[in-house]
Amino acid sequence: MNQQKIPATVITGFLGAGKTTMIRNLLSNTNGKKIALIINEFGDLGVDGEVLKGCGADNCTEDDIIELTNGCICCTVADDFIPTMTKLLERKQRPDHIVIETSGLALPQPLVAAFNWPDIRTQVTVDGVITVVDSAAVAAGRFADDHDAVEARRVEDESLDHESPIEELFEDQLTCADLIVLNKTDLLDTAGLGRVRDEVASRIARKPVMIEARNGEVPASVLLGLGVGTEDDVANRKSHHELEHEDGIAHDHDEFDSFVVELGPVVDPAAFVDSLKGIIGEHDVLRLKGFVDVPGKPMRLQLQAVGSRVDHYFDRAWAPGEARGTRLVVIGLHDMDEAVVRTAIEALA
Numbered sequence: 001m002n003q004q005k006i007p008a009t010v011i012t013g014f015l016g017a018g019k020t021t022m023i024r025n026l027l028s029n030t031n032g033k034k035i036a037l038i039i040n041e042f043g044d045l046g047v048d049g050e051v052l053k054g055c056g057a058d059n060c061t062e063d064d065i066i067e068l069t070n071g072c073i074c075c076t077v078a079d080d081f082i083p084t085m086t087k088l089l090e091r092k093q094r095p096d097h098i099v100i101e102t103s104g105l106a107l108p109q110p111l112v113a114a115f116n117w118p119d120i121r122t123q124v125t126v127d128g129v130i131t132v133v134d135s136a137a138v139a140a141g142r143f144a145d146d147h148d149a150v151e152a153r154r155v156e157d158e159s160l161d162h163e164s165p166i167e168e169l170f171e172d173q174l175t176c177a178d179l180i181v182l183n184k185t186d187l188l189d190t191a192g193l194g195r196v197r198d199e200v201a202s203r204i205a206r207k208p209v210m211i212e213a214r215n216g217e218v219p220a221s222v223l224l225g226l227g228v229g230t231e232d233d234v235a236n237r238k239s240h241h242e243l244e245h246e247d248g249i250a251h252d253h254d255e256f257d258s259f260v261v262e263l264g265p266v267v268d269p270a271a272f273v274d275s276l277k278g279i280i281g282e283h284d285v286l287r288l289k290g291f292v293d294v295p296g297k298p299m300r301l302q303l304q305a306v307g308s309r310v311d312h313y314f315d316r317a318w319a320p321g322e323a324r325g326t327r328l329v330v331i332g333l334h335d336m337d338e339a340v341v342r343t344a345i346e347a348l349a
């Protein structure tokens, strides 16, 4: 690897796996390394950027955090990612390391391939692709289809070569990994974790290193400096999509949908969260996150739901002049009934 090139770490993993949490932790222990962060999110509410900007790390100031908000990075590489990288590389004070958080629905392959673009290739290299896995979700079978049902559908319709969009994406993100972080180990026992490890290994032909983590706590010395140069190996990490559509049919995210709900103040957060759990379960909401205005509280309540597991905590004070409000982004499969879910949530405040 050319030592002059700036190393870039790509962090991928399905919705809610713990990417932002891991990056927060990473920023607190980089031993002075100056980090530039590129964050990409699915849905029109920059929650991850907000969370990371709130870290106040000296080695990654608000200026060093760039949000890509025009859709999933894998589909906006040319229009969004490349110009952003070019601008970043023109800065007088170049970062020591670039960290890119992809959206939970992004395929990492097109992003890694972009590092072979002439302007980028000479200046930056992919230090490694790190795939964060929600071990509890794997154990609960969230990424496993009912294979008998899939086979039955295939027998009926030969053109159906797809597994579920979630399962496919999960495998594509694993396929691209140089390092796999089995996160959320606190939610499983040793035997359960062993089964997750076996299941993850069974889904990929390559054998990247797998480590375990709780709350994304992995030392920066483990995450940064893999030195792989992944852009030279994209041909061995093709996604389902690339394998099935070598003719160039564009990948899209039609299978997923998101919308933002804006509400007034929430007087009883505990009751609100309880009711949200019911709505999430009933309508198969995959991910819900945002901020809640609790009257009488100087702090903003951050709300994070991954499936029906909901975390909430006061993360920072509302800034002077900042409009208080409750804003939540809801993400689900495309058949989620937006009007019904929206109405149900709006009725809670």
Ligand SMILES: Nc1nc2c(ncn2[C@@H]2O[C@H](COP(=O)(O)OP(=O)(O)OP(=O)(O)O)[C@@H](O)[C@H]2O)c(=O)[nH]1
Pocket: 013, 014, 015, 016, 017, 018, 019, 020, 021, 022, 041, 048, 103, 104, 105, 183, 184, 185, 186, 187, 213, 214, 215, 216, 287, 304, 305, 306, 311
């Ligand atoms: N129990 C448990 N919860 C965790 C762990 N790591 C992260 N979480 C929680 O999982 C939720 C999602 O974490 P994030 O870091 O936002 O996940 P993400 O992958 O960045 O999510 P998206 O960007 O929306 O795809 C938050 O409520 C975290 O507090 C863990 O190891 N154990």
